[in-house]
Amino acid sequence: MFLNDNIKIFSGSSNPELSSEVCKYLGIPLGGSRIDKFPDGEKVIRIEDDVRGRDCFVIQSTCEPVDIHLMELLIYLDCLRRASAKRITAVIPYFGYARQDRKDEGRVPITAKLVANLITTAGADRVLAIDLHAHQLQGFFDIPVDHLTGELVLGKYFRDKKINNLTVVSPDVGNMKIASRYAAHLGGELAIVHKKRVNSSQVEAKEIIGEVKGRNILMCDDIIATAGTVCTAASLVKERGAQKIFAGATHGVLAPQAYKRLAEAPIDEIVITDTIPLNKEARQKIGKVKVLSVASMLGEAIKRIHRNESVSNLFSNI
Numbered sequence: 489m490f491l492n493d494n495i496k497i498f499s500g501s502s503n504p505e506l507s508s509e510v511c512k513y514l515g516i517p518l519g520g521s522r523i524d525k526f527p528d529g530e531k532v533i534r535i536e537d538d539v540r541g542r543d544c545f546v547i548q549s550t551c552e553p554v555d556i557h558l559m560e561l562l563i564y565l566d567c568l569r570r571a572s573a574k575r576i577t578a579v580i581p582y583f584g585y586a587r588q589d590r591k592d593e594g595r596v597p598i599t600a601k602l603v604a605n606l607i608t609t610a611g612a613d614r615v616l617a618i619d620l621h622a623h624q625l626q627g628f629f630d631i632p633v634d635h636l637t638g639e640l641v642l643g644k645y646f647r648d649k650k651i652n653n654l655t656v657v658s659p660d661v662g663n664m665k666i667a668s669r670y671a672a673h674l675g676g677e678l679a680i681v682h683k684k685r686v687n688s689s690q691v692e693a694k695e696i697i698g699e700v701k702g703r704n705i706l707m708c709d710d711i712i713a714t715a716g717t718v719c720t721a722a723s724l725v726k727e728r729g730a731q732k733i734f735a736g737a738t739h740g741v742l743a744p745q746a747y748k749r750l751a752e753a754p755i756d757e758i759v760i761t762d763t764i765p766l767n768k769e770a771r772q773k774i775g776k777v778k779v780l781s782v783a784s785m786l787g788e789a790i791k792r793i794h795r796n797e798s799v800s801n802l803f804s805n806i
Contacts, residue, residue, distance in 0.1 A: 495794050496539055496573075500548030500564060502557045503765050506581065507547040509783035514791060519544075523560070531556075533563050535571055543794050544573040545616075547786070550584035550603075551741070551764040558584060558603065562610040569611030577793060578612040581763035581782060582739050586621035589628075604628040616789055618763055618782060619710040619738040634799045636789055638738025638761050639666075641780050642708060643673050645759060646736065653731070655679050655703040657696075659721035663709055670708050677703070681721040694724075701729030708736040712760065715746035719753040726754040739763050740770075740777070747773040 498519040499507030511518045520536035546568070548561040561578060568576050588599035600621075607615065607629070614632040626633040654676030658667035664680060671678040679698025705725050707718055712735070722733050733755045740760030742750075750758060751774050758777045760766070766779050785802070792799050 494541070494574075495543045495545070495790075496537055497545045497547065497790070498535070498564065498568075500546065500557060500560050502549045502551055502560075503547070503581065503762070505765065506549075506762050506781070506783055506786075509781060510547060510787045510790065513784050513787035521564075531560055531563060533560070533567050535567055539568055540572040541574045543575050543577075544568050545577045545579050545790055545793075547579040547581070549582040549764055550580060551582050554584040558606075562606055565607065565610035565612050575613045576611055577614045577616055577790075578607055579616045579786065579790065581618050581786065582741075583617050583620055583625070586625055589622050589625055600625055601628045604630075614793070616786070616793065618761075618786075621710060634789060634793065636782075636785060636799075636802070638710070638763070638782065639669065639673075639708075640785050640802065641761055641782055642736045642738065642759060643670065645780055646670075646706060646734070647674055651676075651704050651706065651732075651734070653702070653704050655698065655700055655705055655730075657681060657698070657700065657705050657707045657721060657725055659707050659709065659717045666708055666710070670706065674706070676706065679725075681724060696724060696728060700725045703730055705730045705733045706736065707734070710737065711739045711741055712737040712746065712750075712758070713741040714743050715749045715753070719749040719755070722753045722755050732756045734759065736760070740766060740779075742766070742770045742774075746770075750774045750776075 496519040497511055498521050501523055508518060522534045524532050546564045550558045565576055585599040585603045608631050615629055616634045618636045619638050626635055656667045656671040656676045656678055658664045658680045679696055679700055682695040712718060718735050734757050735755050736759040738761050747770060761780050761782045763782055771777060789799050
């Protein structure tokens with residue numbers, strides 16, 4: 489596809505493979521830059537292309553190590569701003585700190601708002617993100633936010649699998665809206681697991697609202713981190729007579745404690761996207777993980793932003 493020389497796409501170090509695939513989709517080269525470190529560990533970024541008056545995009549997930557990747561993104565934005573880029577878009581496939589979005593007890597920060605302020609202050613004119621942990625996080629930014637959803641990718645994959653006798657299970661009450669959308673798109677029944685959180689990494693699931701016996705099960709969420717919720721729900725529906733169980737998530741955070749849980753859980757396939765790169769250890773220890781690419785979705789959104797076209801029309805394909 490034809491894009492003029494007024495667009496430049498740069499990649500942070502969090503997910504260079506995804507950035508390369510986005511550029512391949514758009515048919516343009518990745519912008520030239522160099523990331524170095526001073527002896528004390530401070531990062532310095534040098535833009536090697538002329539960006540004056542150009543529409544610039546920086547692709548960087550703020551995944552582990554979160555603080556390092558976040559700081560790198562901020563330096564990139566400041567660098568482009570001082571190099572007189574016309575418009576700067578922070579493309580954040582995975583937005584770290586999104587779960588700290590409110591004060592649920594005294595003397596705690598609202599870190600999601602802090603990070604939004606930092607990104608704006610550093611020089612971003614707009615943000616392109618995928619599945620923020622809560623939709624209201626868009627309001628934390630004082631600049632435009634284009635919010636994509638992994639359902640565009642995951643939904644197509646599971647629709648193409650043509651899973652018969654399907655029940656979409658919400659692993660907790662908070663996931664009901666997502667589960668309802670998948671059930672509507674895929675033509676399945678809906679069930680809900682009632683869970684009780686014991687602590688920050690352990691949950692108990694005791695009851696199911698809906699029928700799962702003899703059914704094929706799909707559970708989808710925005711994030712799989714410690715995998716406590718999805719594995720507990722999978723064990724429960726299996727005990728109640730479920731057949732095959734599929735789990736999907738946009739962001740495979742996959743903390744180390746998730747490896748054993750997912751490997752031992754009665755889940756036949758775990759499907760995530762490449763908003764966060766899957767490390768070799770996770771792939772080896774879990775085994776049953778399939779990674780889908782969001783490159784074409786991001787590339788299409790970037791093209792539309794550059795051309796000042798509608799991004800929301802992408803969702804008509806869900």
